[in-house]
Amino acid sequence: xxxxxxxxxxxxxxxxxxxxxxxxxxxxxxxxxxxxxxxxxxxxxxxxxxxxxxxxxxxxxxxxxxxxxxxxxxxxxxxxxxxxxxxxxxxxxxxxxxxxxxxxxxxxxxxxxxxxxxxxxxx
Numbered sequence: 570x571x572x573x574x575x576x577x578x579x580x581x582x583x584x585x586x587x588x589x590x591x592x593x594x595x596x597x598x599x600x601x602x603x604x605x606x607x608x609x610x611x612x613x614x615x616x617x618x619x620x621x622x623x624x625x626x627x628x629x630x631x632x633x634x635x636x637x638x639x640x641x642x643x644x645x646x647x648x649x650x651x652x653x654x655x656x657x658x659x660x661x662x663x664x665x666x667x668x669x670x671x672x673x674x675x676x677x678x679x680x681x682x683x684x685x686x687x688x689x690x691x692x
Contacts, residue, residue: 571689572596574615576606576633577651578624582674586619589678590685603628607636615646617688622652622663631666638667647688651676 573595577583583599590597598613600606603624610618610633618637622630630650637643647670650663655673663671672684 570594570596571617572598572613572615573685574598574600574606574610574613574618576600576603576609576618576624576630577621578602578626579621582621582651585678586681589681593682593685602626603630603633607633610637610643610646611640614642617647617649617685619649619651619685620668622650622654622659631662634663634666634668647691649684649688 573590575583575586578601587597598609598615600609604627607628620630620633624630634648634650637646637648648668649670649672650668651672651674652659653674660671669688670684
């Protein structure tokens, strides 16, 4: 069973993502901020992280992504950034941080599942 970590500061969005993924065969973990998300990732070594870009606290999604990429134990973790910001410079920043995919909010449940399935095919 593939492990998916949802790192999203808005509880309602985390719930919607979890509800979407519950129909699939995933072990789902959650974190409400970047620092907690990084700690959970180190602990469970997820196959995929769904990572909100704009989060309050000490680490935003781009910083978490860059740190995940710097950890040898997490180098195979696929990272999908979730954000409402879809400008070219935002995508470039995600790519520079090491994200595998960039999903712009709002997205449909089908779009989310398709994206996750694509990412996990290579794991």
